[in-house]
Amino acid sequence: MAVAQETKPIGRNSSLVRWLKIVLPPFITAVVVLALWQFEVLHSLLNIKTFQLPLPTQIIESAGKRSRDLWLGTNYTLLEAVLGLLIGSAAGFLMALVFVWFDFARRGLMPIAVTTNAIPIIAFVPIMSRWFGFDQPTRIAVVTMMTFAPMVVSAYKGLTSLDNNSLDLMHTYAANRRQVFFKLRLPSSLPYVFNALKVGTTASMIGAVVAEFFNSAGGIGKLISNNIQSGDFALAWCGVIIVTLLGMGLYLLVSLAERFLVPWDSANRLPI
């Protein structure tokens, strides 16, 4: 802290200090929590046994032993999540475009799309598995349903919340509808689209995993629930950690894409 109060040193040095100030507190928290966990302080606080909450070292050991199962499950689940997210988001965006062009469709379908957000889609897994079987297509359909409605709502909001001054300017330049669409509407919808996508990344991973809790042919979710039932908690924790990392990875990927495609809207970003 004292370093920061010095008169502004060379640029590189001050950015290092700033970076440290951001990175250090969460890092210390992580080390403290991990230490409490490893040395079984957490266990005595929560009154649980190590077989219920395995130690970090045990989890790592278990991951080493069963790396092949984890790898197969990861591929299986990641494909479901990514495909579902892509299909659901693309369909949602198209639906939002339809709403912009046909107001009647919006009046009829928008309330339904908003309501879909309130539905626990997970409950639909049994129906989906009757339609699409016990393999990946079921999970893809579920993730598609989960990511579709948020994208419709977000993208519609983005496509319609235009800056009035920009619209006036386009009129002054006698821009036609197509030009207004491609040069104004589409770009100004992108921040909203990316917001929905970012929410969708974690939702899709979680959705795919939870949908695998119902009878599934494979995947991390199946691995988690099976190993809970057979009492191998360390392996189940591996599954949870993998899903967390994958969710974060997808989120970062989308954030990076946003940084390149929407460089003008970086103000509202989460500190990641």
Next chain:
Amino acid sequence: MATLRDPQPLTTQATALSPQPFLRWWRIVWPPLLIVGLIIGVWEIISLLLVNGLEESTFSYRQQQSILPAPTKVLAAFIANADIFLNAARVTLVNAFIGFAIGAVIGYGLALLMAQARWVERSFYIYIVASQMIPVIALAPILYGIIKEETLLKITVAAYLTFFPVTVNVLKGLRSVNPLSLELMQTYAANRREVYTKLRMPTSLPYLFNALKIASTGSLIGAIVAELMGGNEGIGVLILKLQYNSYAASDKLWALIIEAALVGMIFFLGVSILERLLVPWQPEFRKK
């Protein structure tokens, strides 16, 4: 948002002055109702075509019906088992709501705490964001290993899923006060507590309700998934039972799933109505 775009706002304003709230309400409601009606009609026709010419109570009839049971059959199944279904919905909704309330209080408290000092926020915020990445519901089976009590587990998972959106949104809300209002408070020599109770907390309310709307669905999903992990009653338990009872019970399964959807909508609607009552000053609620 679109005020200058076209003359349309003027006309809608004119209708707003007309003393016919029912007519206005009806104009909003009839298009989605029409579409829902159409969907149910098409669904009925398709499901009738699926079982076309098959004898009822034969295996192939049930097999066909399990793909898409007719809405009338689903409704009949719901009425026939109404007491079981309604009881399951009550159990799930009550547990989800208790967890929701606890999570909301904890989430708001955390946001207030993090608003006090930057270092607190720096130490915890990134983990709270990261906890969004953690498939909390995937933790449900692990939590079940730790918390053996069914009701407590449901409430815990529902609370966990609620606290995150509440913390993040409320923190944003507490921070996004109008600088002019803040200066005014300082001019009046308002102390820290007054700034919070009179300015920051009211400002955070719309953000809080946004989070609560997200969390209403989240807590319900949490409760259902916790029930899947092993419980004795609730929507999740019934879904599992009916799922294994494959071809025979498809109409019941559909009835249950539609009930789950309706419960989600009711929860969401309840939060929205509460928002309208408690935070009526938001622009989107103004008469158009």
